[in-house]
Amino acid sequence: MKLYYATGTCSLSPHIVALEAGIALELERVDIRATPHRTETGADFTARHANGYVPALELDDGSLLTEGAAMVQYLADLAPGARLAPPAGTAERYRLQSWLNFIATELHKMYSPWLFHPEYGAQAQEVARGKIAERLAYVDRHLATSGPYLLGEAFSAADAYLFTIVGWSAFAKVDLAPFPQLRDFLDRVGARPQVRAAMRAEGMKAAA
Ligand SMILES: N[C@@H](CCC(=O)N[C@@H](CS)C(=O)NCC(=O)O)C(=O)O
Known part of the structure; x- marks a missing residue:
C-alpha cells in the first residue's frame, strides 16, 4: 500500500494510523506547491488523483482511496487488534x-x-x-x-x-x-x- 503525502499536511493523520496499526506503507511525497502537483518521481499527481490533494492511499489492488476520514477507518479496520476504530455498526x-x-x-x-x-x-x-x-x-x-x-x-x-x-x-x-x-x-x-x-x-x- 502506498501513501501519497506532503510533509506537514493532513496526510500525517493516515500515516500515524498506519504505523499505530502496524501496517507498512510505501511513501511517495507530493509537491503540492508545484502546478500541477508532482510526486517525487516527477509524475503529474493530478493524473493519478483528479483533485490533486493529499492524502491518497493506493491500495494493493492498485485502486486509490481518497479522503483522510475514510482512509483512517480503512487502515484501522485492517488491524482490529490495534483498536484504532470501534467495530462497524456499534x-x-x-x-x-x-x-x-x-x-x-x-x-x-x-x-x-x-x-x-x-x-x-x-x-x-x-x-x-x-x-x-x-x-x-x-x-x-x-x-x-x-x-x-x-x-x-x-x-x-x-x-x-x-x-x-x-x-x-x-x-x-x-x-x-x-x-x-x-x-x-x-x-x-x-x-x-x-x-x-x-x-x-x-x-x-x-x-x-
Ligand atoms: N477533503 C480532503 C482534503 C485534503 C486536503 O485539504 N489536503 C491538502 C493538504 S492538508 C492539500 O493537499 N492541498 C493541496 C491542494 O488542495 O491542491 C481530505 O479530507 O482528505
Missing part, C-alpha cells in the same frame, strides 16, 4: 465518525485554506480564528469531562487526525493558551512512539 463507531467529520469540517477546513492563504485577507483570517477558538473550546471541554482521548480512555484514529490538525496552530497563529486539556492532549499524542516515527519519516521535527 454506537462507538458512529461516535468515531462523528469526531472525524467534526475535525474535517469544523477544524481542518477552517485552518486550511483560510489561515494558510494570506490572500484571503486579515479580516477573513480573524473570523476563521474566532470560529476555530469556539470549536477548540468545545473539544477542550470534552477532553476535560470524557478524555483523555476523544473516545475516552483509548487512543483512536480520530486522535491522530485531531493531533495533525491542531498541530498547525503555531503556524496558523491560533492561540492554544486557553485550552489546557488540548495542550496536554498534543503532548500525550506527540509522545507516542509511532506518532514520532511518522513525523520523522516525513522529515518533521517530533516533540523532544
